[in-house]
Amino acid sequence: MLRRIFTFAMIFILGVSAMSAENKMQTKQGTILHCWCWSFKTIEDNIEKISEAGFTAIQTSPANECFVGDNGGLEIMSAKKGKWYYHYQPTDWKIGNYQLGTRDDFIRMCAKAKKFGIAVIVDVVPNHTTTHKDEISLDFIEAVGGMEKMYHKNSDHTIRSMANRREVTSAMLGGLPDVNTENPLFQEYFMNYINDLIDCGADGFRFDTAKHIALPDDPVDPASKENDFWPIFTGKKSVNGKSVKNADGLFIYGEVLQEGASREDAYGKLFPVTASKYGKLLRSALKNEKLNAKGIVNFQNAASPEVVTWIESHDTYANEGESAYLTNFMIRAGWAVIASRKDGTPLFFNRPKGKEAAQFPGESKIGETGNDECFSPEVSAVNKFRTAMQGENEKFLNGENAGILIIKRGEKGCVIVNLNSKPSAVQVEIKLPKGTYIDKANKTKFVCKDSVLKGKIKPKSICVVY
Structure with missing residues (x-):
């Protein structure tokens, strides 16, 4: 009897493991819609439409508790009425914030996504906190051993050189205090957040500012003993007896922007990384109206083919606006290139509603859908083509x-x-x-x-x- 129960349990575990691996591969080989600034409820309400458009996964904005700026205003970018980037300023690592919704909203969104076979990728932000330290949760402060143990020793200044790996991985990026991601107490606290997201239905994660979190062989900050964040959060190691749940079945990728000492080849051995140079190459080709077949085949990334591709990201659109000039057709044309390819995992950034080729047109707010380009017949047809062509070689002409x-x-x-x-x-x-x-x-x-x-x-x- 015990042998039969044990055999059944093993079959169940192996079955779940195989299903998880299949779901991970489906996400990797499919297409991701970046539902930038959409609330969990808005995503839930549009899951069926997203599925009909041929997308196989969605990516949310950060789900963590965050700094409430501009009196809680929900303008995407305004001097005093709201800013999108507040959800990239964590005050605690618990699910739910004023911009996207509650933990219960997240659970309902994930349940709806599962119903339609859509994977849920959550943007997670372990590298830094808000600059408003007085807004940081007391639970978080106590859990990591006090404010004095929260940050790297080197986090008393902004990065001085992108060519220096110690600076890149332990100094402040954009003035945001750099969390000591190697502190076991922080790792355990962040692990609780990651596992709660998984329990609620998340299928994977985008690690924001991944290149600013040290690899095992990078210089070790004086506040740390070893650089083990990535072995822990890719499921190779536990911390205080806790491990990432279903690590082998998660689709994980890292934001590793290609400038300075980015080390995308080393990160690429852990997870797919962002092909930022390729996106820049394609934007230039689209602007010049010349898609030279030989010139746009190479992904321009040492981690290739373990890459996530885009024509533009929320950063290229919303920070300096380097991609804001793209017209709707240019975006669709670029999407046709990356989404019809054999390799890479393409991500479609959903812009706000309003005038095309403009940054922040002002017609939609945080929580709402963006424009309808992600549902256009050309985008949908390319998405479905990608699914139908799995396993086929590619040739550019x-x-x-x-x-x-x-x-x-x-x-x-x-x-x-x-x-x-x-x-x-x-x-x-x-x-x-x-x-x-x-x-x-x-x-x-x-x-x-x-x-x-x-x-x-x-x-x-x-x-x-x-």
Whole structure:
């Protein structure tokens, strides 16, 4: 009897483990919608629509308790009525804040996402706290051993050099006090937060400012004994008897911006990292209306293919506004490139509502959805193409000029992007069955005969054929 119970338990555990690994792979091979500044309730209300658009995961803004600025105003960016970045200023690591909603809201959102097969990725912020130290939770202060043990010794100044790893991993970034992430008491407290998110339904995490948290072989801050944050939070090690739940089944990636001593190759051995240089390369190509096939294949990242790709991120849009000039079509065209690729995990940043090619148009507030570009027929068609082409090799080709890019996936289908302001005749050598094909984005007609697909693509448009 005991043997039968033990056997059943092992089968159950192995089954759960296999299911978790499958869900992780589905997220990695799928598409993520970054629901930037959406509340948990707003995400819940739009899960079905997100699923219908072909996304396989959503990413929330930080769920932690945070500094309440501007009297709790919910403008995305205003001098006195609210700012998006307050949720990146933790006051405690417990679920729920005034911008996104409560822990119960989070649980309901996750339950709805599970119903539609959508993974939930939570943006987590262990690296720093708010600058308003008097707002930090007493629970948190006591748990880490007091305010004097909360921060790195080197956190008495802002980073002086991005080429110096000790500076990068222990000094203040943007004036935000740098948490001693190697303090076992902090690690245990943060572990409770991570595991609570998992218990509530989270399927993975984006680690904000990951490159500012030391790797095991980085210089050790005087306030720390060893750099073991990453071994602990990737599930290789426990702290005070506690471990990350279901570590092997979580999709984890790190924000490792490629400047200075970013060490993306080393981080990439732990988890996928952000391909920030590739995003910059593609934005330049889109601006110049030339998607040179040979010039945009390389991910520009030593961690490749373990990368998360984007055309823009919330930082490139909301900080200095370096990507704010992108038009809606430029974003869709860039998405067609990254989401139709074999490798990388593409993330679609949802901009606020309002005028295109502008930063903070002022039509939507924190908690609301952004614009509808993530639900456009071209984006949805590319998302579904990516799912249908799993396992197929990729090949980049140009049409009559560099304004036409063709991403061919095996012999099963292709995505065609026309950046030009005029229509263009296209022909692609591909072993599709003979017949007529209607592209799934704009209903453009193509004909395949003798393994050559021919058609005429409209100006500034995307065609998805398979």
